[in-house]
Amino acid sequence: MKPFRYQRAEDVPGAVRMLARAPHGAFLAGGTNLVDLMRLGVTTPELLVDVRRLTCDRIEELPDGTLRIGATVSNSELAADRRIRRRYPVLSQAVLSGASGQVRNLATTGGNLLQRTRCPYFQDLTTPCNKREPGSGCSALEGHHRDLAILGWSQACVATHPSDMAVALAALDAVVRTRGPDGERALPLTELHRLPGDEPARDTVLRHGELITAVDLPPLAESVRSGYRKVRDRASYAFALVSVAAVLRVADGTVRDVRIALGGVAHKPWRATKAEQALRGAPPTAERFRAAAEAELAAARPLDGNAFKVPLVRNTVVSTLLALVNEPP
Numbered sequence: 001m002k003p004f005r006y007q008r009a010e011d012v013p014g015a016v017r018m019l020a021r022a023p024h025g026a027f028l029a030g031g032t033n034l035v036d037l038m039r040l041g042v043t044t045p046e047l048l049v050d051v052r053r054l055t056c057d058r059i060e061e062l063p064d065g066t067l068r069i070g071a072t073v074s075n076s077e078l079a080a081d082r083r084i085r086r087r088y089p090v091l092s093q094a095v096l097s098g099a100s101g102q103v104r105n106l107a108t109t110g111g112n113l114l115q116r117t118r119c120p121y122f123q124d125l126t127t128p129c130n131k132r133e134p135g136s137g138c139s140a141l142e143g144h145h146r147d148l149a150i151l152g153w154s155q156a157c158v159a160t161h162p163s164d165m166a167v168a169l170a171a172l173d174a175v176v177r178t179r180g181p182d183g184e185r186a187l188p189l190t191e192l193h194r195l196p197g198d199e200p201a202r203d204t205v206l207r208h209g210e211l212i213t214a215v216d217l218p219p220l221a222e223s224v225r226s227g228y229r230k231v232r233d234r235a236s237y238a239f240a241l242v243s244v245a246a247v248l249r250v251a252d253g254t255v256r257d258v259r260i261a262l263g264g265v266a267h268k269p270w271r272a273t274k275a276e277q278a279l280r281g282a283p284p285t286a287e288r289f290r291a292a293a294e295a296e297l298a299a300a301r302p303l304d305g306n307a308f309k310v311p312l313v314r315n316t317v318v319s320t321l322l323a324l325v326n327e328p329p
Contacts, residue, residue, distance in 0.1 A: 071110030157200030180210030
């Protein structure tokens with residue numbers, strides 16, 4: 001590990017100013033991903049600004065029914081919160097499906113959203129990787145890409161985003177609140193992460209020195225059901241081959257509202273808008289769910305080693321939605 005400086009700010013504005021003055025610095029909260037990358041030599045920040053005690057570590061209910069999750073709420077606290085389990089089970093299920101209990105105890109809400117890809121070539125300094133070293137090439141295109149993207153990838157990068165929590169938040173229309181050198185802003189979770197394009201080194205639209213301070217969950221109607229399903233190589237502590245987060249409201253035998261997000265298939269949590277459009281106003285049947293999934297997957301471009309993900313996504317979407325339809329009241 002290369003030498004670095006460590007500083008602890010007194011408040012959020014102070015932390016933002018510190019990092020703004022350090023072009024190669026980074027914020028440190030739980031450190032469950034950042035420290036691992038530093039040990040590997042993938043990330044070599046010159047300065048770490050500790051924000052663990054600066055942003056809110058509570059889940060608060062706002063007057064309009066929104067739940068505001070502080071950026072340093074731990075993953076364990078988030079998954080166990082009664083309001084989350086009752087109103088947003090898709091989020092609790094997603095968080096519990098990721099990592100071990102020990103890691104969830106340390107990992108934070110803000111940090112979870114910013115974790116970097118687990119592409120083996122990104123983590124291997126002996127191989128070319130455009131995400132790690134822009135312009136060097138993408139080893140995964142001709143190498144081992146079984147776990148990698150089938151949607152939205154480019155010739156520059158075929159990596160996938162690893163977060164389970166982010167997939168659930170994408171389906172819930174969550175809003176990310178930040179504080180940066182230019183002040184505060186709020187942006188939809190679906191707009192936080194980027195597709196790789198020609199700049200795969202940029203995972204998000206955040207500016208340097210911009211800090212996530214909270215995540216807002218809009219209220220859901222009482223009749224809404226939600227769930228998360230994750231397909232992986234082993235039963236625990238594995239990243240998703242494919243995952244599906246779904247939010248569904250059915251009334252009078254018709255899909256009134258549906259939101260679907262996919263994990264393990266793209267450089268960002270993939271909001272399945274084509275599938276959603278195909279389902280609104282339709283009967284909640286397996287045939288309609290399958291047709292909607294196929295409409296979304298029409299844009300898929302699988303590589304030789306991950307073509308199995310296309311039917312896997314389709315089947316997982318269908319099974320997730322059917323489980324919600326058949327869920328006891």
